[in-house]
Amino acid sequence: MQTVVVKFGGPMLATTEKIVQVAKKVIKEQGRGINLVVVVSSMTPIRQNLRQFAAEITHEPSKRDMDALIATGAQLTSALLAIAIQEHGGKAVSLVGWQAGIQTNEKYGNARIDFVDNKRIEKHFELGEIVVVSGFQGITETDNISTLGKGGSETSAVALAVALNAERVDIYSSVEGIYTADPQRVESATKLSEISYDEMLEFSNLGTKILHPRAVELAKKYNMPIVVRSAKEDVEGTLIKGDVDMEKNLLVRGVAYESDIIRLTIGYDSYETASLAEVFSVLAENDINVDIIVQAVIDGIKPTISFTISKVEFAEALRVLESSKLSLGFSFADFEVGLAKVSIIGSAMASNPGVAARMFARLGREHIPVKMVSTSEIKVSVVVPQEDMVYAANALHEEFNIAMKEVPAS
C-alpha cells in the first residue's frame, strides 16, 4: 500500500473547529486506500502563549528546557487531531516526536534529524490507523526532547516520508501552490504545475514563505516529491521534484521578492587591519543571517564590505558589530534602510548568460536603481529601493514572459 505524508501548519489548526475540518479531510484522504501520516504544528495561539510564559520568567531560558516547553504545542495539536479523527469515524493514533522515532542531535532549539526509526509507525499502519505526529520535535540520543527550529515541521514531514519510503509529501497551505510571482502583487502571476528542487530552494530562500529551504534540501537529497496545495480548495497544487523536463525551455520560471532589507557597510583603513571572514563569523555566532555580500575597494587601498540583513535583525547586528569593533578592526560602518530584494529564478538560466544583462537592461529602462547584485547558477537577485519592489517584479515578470509560457492563454 502506498504511503503519503501530509503536513498542516499552525494557521490551519488554530482552532478546534479548524482541527475538525482537517480531521475530515485526512479521513477522506486515507479513504483512497493509502497509509497516511499527518504531521502537525502547534496551534498558532498556543505557540505564542508558550513563548510568552517563558518570556515572563526570563529572556534567556535554557534551550533544553525551552524545547520541553515548546514541544507541548504540537503534542497538544496531534492529540486533538487524533481525537477529532476518531470522533468523525476514522481510526487514528497520536505520536509525539520520540514515539514517531525522530532521533535528532543535541542542538536544542535548532536540532537536526539524525535518523527516523519507522518501526512504530509501520505497526500503526497495520492497524489501519492514521498516524498523527507532533511535528517540529524529536528526541536526542540522551533521551531529551528537542525541537527542530525554523522549517522544523516541514522537515519532520519530509524525514518521515523518506524513512517510510512514502510516495510523496503533501504540504497543505493557505495558498494553492507555488506561483511565478506573488499573485497578490503581480497581476499576471500564474501557478506552476511543477518546479524543480533547485528552483524551489531559490524561491524559498528569496522570501517565499510557503516552504522552508531546509525541507526542500532534505527532499532533494532523497528525491522525495513534495506537493504544495491548498488546505481549502480541492485543486491541484505544485509538484516539487527533481527534473521538470516539460518546461525546460522556459528561461525564467518565476519572480520572487523580499521587503524590509537593510544594507550594512563596514570599511577598513587598509588590507592589513581587515579581517573580513571574522565579521561574518561574529555575526553567525550571534545568529544574524547575512544575505547578499559585496566586497569593494575605495581609493585603491581601503577595503569595504557591504551585506544585507533583514530589518528585524538590524538592532542586534548593530549591537554585535559595536561590541566587536576593536577585535574586528574596522574603521567605519554605515547602513541604508528602505531596500528590497527582487529575484528571477530558473534552472535554464545557467546555460544562458544573457539573462542577467536583460534583467539589468529592463530595470534600467524602468529607472529602477540597482544597489547590489547577487547571482547563482539559477537566479539573479538585485537590491532596489523598497518603493520600486512591486513595480520591478511586475516588469521582470512581463520581461521574461513568464505567465504566457506557463499557462497558454485560453
Added chain:
Amino acid sequence: MQTVVVKFGGPMLATTEKIVQVAKKVIKEQGRGINLVVVVSSMTPIRQNLRQFAAEITHEPSKRDMDALIATGAQLTSALLAIAIQEHGGKAVSLVGWQAGIQTNEKYGNARIDFVDNKRIEKHFELGEIVVVSGFQGITETDNISTLGKGGSETSAVALAVALNAERVDIYSSVEGIYTADPQRVESATKLSEISYDEMLEFSNLGTKILHPRAVELAKKYNMPIVVRSAKEDVEGTLIKGDVDMEKNLLVRGVAYESDIIRLTIGYDSYETASLAEVFSVLAENDINVDIIVQAVIDGIKPTISFTISKVEFAEALRVLESSKLSLGFSFADFEVGLAKVSIIGSAMASNPGVAARMFARLGREHIPVKMVSTSEIKVSVVVPQEDMVYAANALHEEFNIAMKEVPAS
C-alpha cells in the same frame, strides 16, 4: 546526601509569577544540602483549557489520546519551573513522566504506577541539579503516555520518594497542615503536628481535599513520611507517619465533614428479586462512587438498600439505575437531597467502644437528626441535614475536647 521530594499543586503554579516564587523556595530548600525532586501539576488555567479544547471536539475522546493531551499540562509547568530556577541562580532540569522513569499500567486516564526507574534522576543529582518532574503522568510498557487520575501528582511524588529512598515527601499546600477540623468553620480547630497514615486516610476519604487517599495509601505501604505544609508561610506543617505515639491518649484526633451528599434508596419486593451486589457493580462500572451503604428490611420481607453519593454524580447515578432497572430487578427508588456527612477520626477509637455512643448522645442533645451511620476501626461517620453540618462539627470538636488536647493553651 539526603533526598527530599516536594510537590506543588496547580493553584501554587497558576501564573508565571507564582512559578518564580516556587523556584526561589526550592532553591533555598536545596541549599540546605539535599538532593531535591520537585513534582509539579498542571497550571490550573492550562488544565481547564486542555479539557475545554477536547470538549469542543467530542464528549467521548479516546482515553489514550486524551492522556497525551493532558500530559502537556504538567510538562509545560515543569519546563517553566526549571527555567525559573535557572534564572534565579539554581541548577535544574525538567523531566516528563517517562524521563523520570515512571512506568504505569495501560489504564489510560487512571493509570497505576507499576515501578519507578530512578537511574536518570540519580544522574541529575550527581550534577547537583534540582530535578523538576511533570507529575500526574507516566509511560506504559508499550511506550504510550498515560496519566494517573485523581491524586496523581501526589502519588507521583510518593512513588518517586520510595524509588529514591527519600527521607520524606513535602506536600506544599494552601493550608498550613492538617487540622483537627476545618479552621474556616470550626473555631477551636487546631493544627495537628503529627497524624498516622490510617487517620490521614480517614481524613482524606472524608472530604479533606489536602491529600488524596491514594497517595497516603502508597506512603503507608512503604512507610514514607509525608509532611503537609504551607507554600506561603514558613511554619511547621503536619507530619504523616506510621505511629504517632505521643498522642495515643487522644481519643478523637479530628472532625471532618463533607457537604452535598445525596441518599439514594432502592427497594425490592422480595429477597428473590434482590441482587444487591449487582447494584454496586453497575454503579462502579459507570465510575459512580458510592460512600455509606445501609441495608434494611421493610415489613420483614422487603429488602431496601440506601447509599450516599455526591451531588455531582446524582444525575448520572439516576440515569444508570433507570437504564438498568429491569436487570437489577428493584421495585422502587427514591432519594433525599440536602444532606452532609460529619465524621470523627482517631486511631485510639478501636479500643474504646463508647466513642460512637458518646457521639450519638451529643448529636441527640443538639437535636441533630442522624440519617445514616457508618463506622470503621478509626472513624465514625453520620449523615445529617446539610444545615446542621457545621454546628455538628463544632459540637463534636468540643465534645471530644480535641483542640485542648492537641495544643495546650498558652
